[in-house]
Amino acid sequence: MSIRRFAARRGLPTKILSDNGTSFVGANRQMCEFYSDGVQDFAASKCIEWCFIPPAAPFMGGCWERLVKTVKSALLVTLKERSPREELLHTLLLEAEALVNSRPLTYVTENGQYESLTPFHFLIGTSSNQQTPARLNDGAFSLRKEWQKVLRLSEHFWGRWLKEYLPSLRPKKSTGSQHENLKVDDVVLVVDPDMPRGVWPMGRIVEVFPGRDGIVRIADVATKGGTLRRPVRKLARLQTVVV
Structure with missing residues (x-):
């Protein structure tokens, strides 16, 4: 079901990487039993490759697991003691998705100019062009305007997610070593x-x-x-x- 939702929003992927969790392995077995060779035929006709990482090797999925953990931790703090309605929660999750996809991955230089390269460049061909609204305070939660509530929740998520995500940009020091010094022109x-x-x-x-x-x-x-x-x-x- 999650693959169908992904394809509906982003188009068909060419390669799917999955961990060896029991839910994924069980879903794969049930789909093969129910559709027989239909799943493999469909994937082959659409040039989709589905790969499982090795069993007992969750660290091999670290590139996505670390990011998922930061988002979950930020949402846990953001929604603590709050139970937003389904529509408001859905909007918050979409706002969180946009913030995560706007993060700079690297930068490119062209004619001496710097431009950050983000996941949005791969998804929509450009950086996010959403406008930044005025800053709100927690008084928005006492209002009846749902759009102000979701904006305030988005700000809470942003502040917390930065604390979770930004430390991951600096590699951890190994024992007896130190970070490489920053230098001019970095x-x-x-x-x-x-x-x-x-x-x-x-x-x-x-x-x-x-x-x-x-x-x-x-x-x-x-x-x-x-x-x-x-x-x-x-x-x-x-x-x-x-x-």
């Missing part, structure tokens, strides 16, 4: 939970300030809004794709 994301939701400030490092031990802990970042001085804990380096 392109980074500026981690700012106070920014409006869906806004990802990106800039280029113009100066770094190493300590006596040689570790860079502060850097100046040139952004569209001016030069900002930030601790490296609030900066996430982006990898480059040269066009």
